[in-house]
Amino acid sequence: MSKHLRVILLEDIPDIGAAGEIVNVTEGFARNALFPNGKAALATEKHEALAQEKKKTAAAQKTAELAAIQKHAEALDGTELTITARVKEEDTIFGAVTAARVAEELEKSNIAVAARDITLPSKKITKLGTYEAIVSFGSGVEATLQLIIAPEAEG
Numbered sequence: 001m002s003k004h005l006r007v008i009l010l011e012d013i014p015d016i017g018a019a020g021e022i023v024n025v026t027e028g029f030a031r032n033a034l035f036p037n038g039k040a041a042l043a044t045e046k047h048e049a050l051a052q053e054k055k056k057t058a059a060a061q062k063t064a065e066l067a068a069i070q071k072h073a074e075a076l077d078g079t080e081l082t083i084t085a086r087v088k089e090e091d092t093i094f095g096a097v098t099a100a101r102v103a104e105e106l107e108k109s110n111i112a113v114a115a116r117d118i119t120l121p122s123k124k125i126t127k128l129g130t131y132e133a134i135v136s137f138g139s140g141v142e143a144t145l146q147l148i149i150a151p152e153a154e155g
Contacts, residue, residue, distance in 0.1 A: 003027040006043035008051045013039060020051050020058075069137045076113075076135060077143040081105055084152045087128065096124035097149055102133060118145075125149055 004024045009017050013034075017023045022043050025034065034040035041047045083105055085093040099118040106113050119134040131147040 005030045007034060007040040008043050008047050009034075009040050011039055020055050022048065022051070066139055066141070069139060069141050073135070073137050073141045073143040076111065076145065078146065079143075080146040080148060081109075082148045082150055084150050085128075087151045091128040093126060093128060093149065093151075096126045097147070098124050099133075102145075102147065120147075 003026070005027050006022055006024055007030050009019055009021050009023060011019050016025065025040075030040060030042075035042075081102070083097055083101065085095070085097065088094050097120075098115075099120055100115040102118050102120070103113055103115040113135055117136045117138075119136065121131050121133075125131055125147070128149050128151060131149065133145045133147050135143045135145055137143070
């Protein structure tokens, strides 16, 4: 029967556990695979305290990042963005307004959002009018943006 050791994982290891977790592994696996590759440390009181501190720091950092994302989303929520386009007949525009175009227009206003994070009511907007776009910031945080597709001024 093989001996087991309590180790703290220093990085995520599939089928074993996540970084910071204390797990029981066989002594041979710990000594031959985990320790030499720097993937785990023996679970002493000192290492356990360091792991707990690391978890607290990571949780605080994640909370701060989420607060910053929410603040950014709140600032963007309800914002109106006017995009002008050439009109070919009645309310149909030349080309189409896509998520990439919306991202470009937002960037002109010093708002950095990736096109992949913008969801339009349809893949392409081809008519003049007012539309809602959803901007996803991850972690379930979203903002709604009012898009006004207007005709270009002739001249």
